Amino acid sequence: MPHFGLMDEKALGPVEGPLQRARLHIRGGKRRLRQGKVAAGIVTLYDALNGAMQWYAASPGGRAKLALKEEENPNDDRTLYAALVRSGVLDGAFDFEAFDRLMEMALNRELPGFNYHRVLEGIEAVLIRLGVMPFDEAALPPEDPRTF
Secondary structure, X not given: OOOOOOOOHHHHHHHHHHHHHHHHHHHHHHHHHHXXXXXXXXXXXXXXXXXXXXXXXXXXXXXXXXOOOOOOOOOOHHHHHHHHHHOOOOOOOOOHHHHHHHHHHHHHOXXXXXXXXXXXXXXXHHHHHXXXXXXXXXXXXXXXXXXX
């Protein structure tokens, strides 16, 4: 993953760690898509979305707005996304279930010819609503060209 060797998520803590991972994975996922590594880019962007949702749920302002039911597991991506929609943080326009299925497909095979642009637009819209984007990429550690 694009954050290996660039950060220590545990040392950054439950708020800053997922935020930094999300931003590194946004950058890395987009790069992979541009390079034609579509499956790897989709999986990386899924992890960026996961990090963004985890950051939002852990941040004091986000936690206060999140309508998470007591029996719900905030570490489950589907549950957390649904809670963010139910809370009004996200509008639900992004089809998370379809993206989850796409990510599962991408884990098992390359996706030659897949037009990822609409998916990327949807992910970016969610990340903007969560407050993870925009950000200054120059503030991130430089990419390691040896990463996939």
